[in-house]
Amino acid sequence: MIADAQELADDWESIRQGYYLGEHDETVLSCVERLDRARAAVPRDPDTTMFFTLGLVLMYGHAIWDAEPEVADRASVALLAAASDAETAGGSCGHDAHPCDDDDLDGLLESFEMLLSLVAGDSEYRWEDLDGTGEDTGAEARWRCPRNVAGLARWAGTAVRDRSRSPEASH
Numbered sequence: 001m002i003a004d005a006q007e008l009a010d011d012w013e014s015i016r017q018g019y020y021l022g023e024h025d026e027t028v029l030s031c032v033e034r035l036d037r038a039r040a041a042v043p044r045d046p047d048t049t050m051f052f053t054l055g056l057v058l059m060y061g062h063a064i065w066d067a068e069p070e071v072a073d074r075a076s077v078a079l080l081a082a083a084s085d086a087e088t089a090g091g092s093c094g095h096d097a098h099p100c101d102d103d104d105l106d107g108l109l110e111s112f113e114m115l116l117s118l119v120a121g122d123s124e125y126r127w128e129d130l131d132g133t134g135e136d137t138g139a140e141a142r143w144r145c146p147r148n149v150a151g152l153a154r155w156a157g158t159a160v161r162d163r164s165r166s167p168e169a170s171h
Contacts, residue, residue: 002051005120012058013113024062025071031055032078039085050144051119053082053153058112060156064163072160079157083150093145095138099130100151115143 002008011027014020020027035052038045056063056079063075102108111130117123118130118140127140142148 001121002048005051005122006117008055009113009116009120012055012116015059015062016109016112025067028056028059028063028067028071028075031059032074035078035082039082046144046146047119047121049082050149051116053079053149054112054116054119056082057152057156058109058116060160063160072163076157076161079153079160083154083157085150093147095142095145095147098142098145098148098151100148100155105152105155118143 008031011020011022012031015024015027031052035049035056038048038052041048056075060075060079063072067075099108114123114125114130118125118127127143128136130136130139130143
């Protein structure tokens with residue numbers, strides 16, 4: 001369990017919504033550093049790695065549009081590393097589909113505050129609540145699937161990388 005998980009999730013959601021009062025770039029970099037430590041840990045805790053990966057995914061909009069170029073680069077590198085990580089990318093999983101296959105991944109971010117609380121293990125929600133009906137009995141397996149986490153990280157990391165390299169991204 002991550003001791004400051006709720007505070008982090010609240011900060012990350014505030015950054016996504018555009019009303020965070022703290023230092024946005026410092027918060028992104030702190031998440032990058034904690035993800036790097038989680039990925040380097042032996043043994044690796046998959047929930048901790050997933051939590052910080054999804055935290056960066058949640059803040060990808062800030063990394064694209066408002067972060068300093070060095071911060072965007074570090075976020076992109078961390079996300080793409082997590083996506084290509086052998087323990088994250090995994091092999092065949094047997095799921096027909098994953099949340100990362102959704103056509104509206106930006107819309108999917110609306111559920112990340114609930115998702116992060118579930119991953120951290122301190123939630124009033126159930127995994128089945130993520131689909132909006134409370135009836136999806138396979139939700140936990142699909143959300144936790146390494147292929148799903150890798151897909152979300154790849155989507156956000158690629159978006160940040162491509163945008164931060166574009167001429168429109170000059171700060």
